[in-house]
Amino acid sequence: MKLCMIGAGYVGLVSGACFSDLGNSVICVDSNLKKINDLKNGIIPIYEPGLEELVKKNYKVGRIKFTNDLKHAVISSDIIFICVGTPTKRNSFQADLSQIYKVTKDIRKHIKKFKIIITKSTVPITTGDKIEKIILEKKARKLFAVVSNPEFLREGEAIRDFMYPDRIIIGTNNKKANNLLKNLYDPIIKRGRKYLNTSRRGAELIKYASNAFLATKISYINEISNLCEKTGVDIEDVSIGMGLDQRIGSRFLRAGPGYGGSCFPKDTRALIGTAEKYNTSLSIVKSTIKSNDQRQKILFNRVKKILKNKINNKKITFLGVTFKANTDDMRESLSLKLIPKLHKLGGKISYYDPSGKKECFEKYKNVHFFNKISLACEKSDLIILHTEWNEFKNLNFKKLIKKKNFIIYDLRNVYSHKKMISNKINYYGIGV
Numbered sequence: 001m002k003l004c005m006i007g008a009g010y011v012g013l014v015s016g017a018c019f020s021d022l023g024n025s026v027i028c029v030d031s032n033l034k035k036i037n038d039l040k041n042g043i044i045p046i047y048e049p050g051l052e053e054l055v056k057k058n059y060k061v062g063r064i065k066f067t068n069d070l071k072h073a074v075i076s077s078d079i080i081f082i083c084v085g086t087p088t089k090r091n092s093f094q095a096d097l098s099q100i101y102k103v104t105k106d107i108r109k110h111i112k113k114f115k116i117i118i119t120k121s122t123v124p125i126t127t128g129d130k131i132e133k134i135i136l137e138k139k140a141r142k143l144f145a146v147v148s149n150p151e152f153l154r155e156g157e158a159i160r161d162f163m164y165p166d167r168i169i170i171g172t173n174n175k176k177a178n179n180l181l182k183n184l185y186d187p188i189i190k191r192g193r194k195y196l197n198t199s200r201r202g203a204e205l206i207k208y209a210s211n212a213f214l215a216t217k218i219s220y221i222n223e224i225s226n227l228c229e230k231t232g233v234d235i236e237d238v239s240i241g242m243g244l245d246q247r248i249g250s251r252f253l254r255a256g257p258g259y260g261g262s263c264f265p266k267d268t269r270a271l272i273g274t275a276e277k278y279n280t281s282l283s284i285v286k287s288t289i290k291s292n293d294q295r296q297k298i299l300f301n302r303v304k305k306i307l308k309n310k311i312n313n314k315k316i317t318f319l320g321v322t323f324k325a326n327t328d329d330m331r332e333s334l335s336l337k338l339i340p341k342l343h344k345l346g347g348k349i350s351y352y353d354p355s356g357k358k359e360c361f362e363k364y365k366n367v368h369f370f371n372k373i374s375l376a377c378e379k380s381d382l383i384i385l386h387t388e389w390n391e392f393k394n395l396n397f398k399k400l401i402k403k404k405n406f407i408i409y410d411l412r413n414v415y416s417h418k419k420m421i422s423n424k425i426n427y428y429g430i431g432v
């Protein structure tokens with residue numbers, strides 16, 4: 001089938017690459033010319049395992065193309081995926097949909113024969129209705145169908161999540177569109193993956209309700225971990241014990257630094273914003289947001305306690321600074337809060353991240369990037385294990401740090417508390 005992805009960001013690029021690998025002809029459009037030129041030259045703008053190989057392979061055989069010519073892309077495609085950003089509006093809980101409506105009007109100009117227009121970006125309930133209304137101002141109803149097909153792609157696992165999803169959600173009551181999309185997803189459905197056709201508003205809400213639920217699950221276990229720290233219970237035992245109950249399930253039950261990233265924070269906020277519009281109180285989601293906001297304060301206070309309130313001149317090393325492992329994404333990462341606060345108290349911060357140096361820390365005098373774990377860790381007073389990249393999972397801290405009396409604060413519980421203590425390492429984890 002002939003597809004185009006409007007917006008070659010995280011979601012548009014991954015989805016486009018995967019669709020092309022399934023044999024479709026895909027055009028990725030982006031208004032950012034540099035991004036398009038880079039992609040044409042094989043430079044992938046984001047770090048995502050497997051993406052570069054997939055893009056290069058399909059680009060070589062002409063199944064995926066990159067352009068900033070939206071007109072050409074829309075005219076030559078049957079199915080158009082909208083994958084532009086939907087950030088939170090400044091000082092509000094509402095999603096900023098300006099990019100969505102802008103591209104809707106751009107697409108509208110070039111609809112001459114039947115097109116399926118799909119929102120893959122996360123959009124609040126009724127956005128599909130509004131897109132339809134905008135197009136109907138200029139084009140006949142029979143020329144298009146607006147469908148919601150939310151993405152459930154985790155950064156770092158995005159290709160696997162696309163190719164082997166738990167479910168594909170298609171929100172439309174248009175039979176023709178549903179049949180075409182079922183065909184499009186057929187290679188994935190054939191792998192035994194579930195396909196659910198629902199109403200458009202239903203699909204829009206499924207996305208938000210899912211992300212808010214997962215964010216709540218994480219916040220819940222994080223709060224339980226606070227109790228563990230006070231009562232001498234190991235949170236890992238609690239997570240395993242709870243997760244074995246199939247009604248609960250073990251996934252997304254890892255206590256840690258709080259959820260970050262480009263989706264959970266903005267989607268929980270936007271869900272509250274939508275509920276308020278409809279005079280509905282989502283008190284649980286509100287508590288989740290509050291709990292996650294408090295998490296960074298709790299962890300900052302714990303760092304201070306671990307260092308006995310003596311931060312000045314202490315060498316503090318961050319292993320990983322992104323919001324989680326296997327991504328270069330810094331959006332809503334705990335390190336963005338923790339590093340400036342510790343720096344302000346006189347801490348000398350060094351960090352290593354497998355995805356490289358981060359511009360956002362350039363402005364701090366005493367925050368330095370090292371391109372080797374050993375260089376970042378040498379002579380450190382405190383190591384904060386901030387993300388769980390594989391290369392952090394088997395470190396010999398004594399050899400790396402070359403100093404007595406260092407402390408490890410493992411925000412991802414990568415290491416066994418018992419083993420660390422028996423190795424005489426001053427170790428702290430989450431919920432232990």
Ligand code: UDX
Pocket residue numbers: 006007008009010011012029030031032035083084085086087099102103120121122123151262
């Ligand atoms: C986006 C949404 O924010 C998210 O809610 C959704 O679930 C998936 O899509 P992401 O792919 O991470 O997430 O967005 P981003 O990395 O910001 O990429 C959007 C791309 O669209 C950018 O490359 C931007 O240049 C492009 N864009 C934006 C256009 O091509 N045209 C526009 O008018 C606006």
Ligand code: UDX
Pocket residue numbers: 151152153154155156211214218251252253254255256257258259260261262263264323324
């Ligand atoms: C999320 C959704 O999972 C995905 O379906 C899509 O909607 C995009 O948003 P992503 O933000 O890439 O994916 O990462 P995810 O793996 O969901 O993690 C989000 C945050 O929760 C991270 O900060 C992660 O470290 C944290 N997390 C996750 C935990 O603290 N504990 C867990 O058990 C799982």
